[in-house]
Amino acid sequence: EAGVAQSPRYKIIEKRQSVAFWCNPISGHATLYWYQQILGQGPKLLIQFQNNGVVDDSQLPKDRFSAERLKGVDSTLKIQPAKLEDSAVYLCASSLGQSSYNEQFFGPGTRLTVL
């Protein structure tokens, strides 16, 4: 079974530029998560999708971050414009559903450096 795919793996941009990340979850997984992990901290949930609907985006900085999952499968996360403090690893995860008993499977992450 293929795991969660993410691209690109690394990205370096200058502040005020825009960037987009892509995630393809495990086949059949209805729930998709985007996390931001700053060095030395735990993953912080940015947005959670159930199929193509948003379940939780309370911690997404909506003035600069956006995410979509139009067909309920793959997803993109965009930052526009980027700030220095956005430098982090962006993790995508998926699970079968939203049950308390569904574990999350993580992709390899995208390491973003904003200069």
Place this chain on the structure above:
Amino acid sequence: QKEVEQNSGPLSVPEGAIASLNCTYSDRGSQSFFWYRQYSGKSPELIMSIYSNGDKEDGRFTAQLNKASQYVSLLIRDSQPSDSATYLCAPGGYQKVTFGTGTKLQVIP
């Protein structure tokens, strides 16, 4: 938000010893917990899940859940240098899943 507290460490244990990692949580309604291991520069991977009070053992790993005390722990027996990583605790749930900051474990050969 389901708050989770972990000691960030580092927790240093000699090879062959028992490592004890702890996690407290705020949401009394949490029904399940997951322990993830994260090696430096890698993404988290699930190592244990626990859904009911008591202990659950899997090889060298034992997860313990005490819902009354809102406490979950992970014991690693016969610790190996390859166990050196950050261990993240997270409750399962419908939404607003929050990870702890993680405990960094160092196993000294």
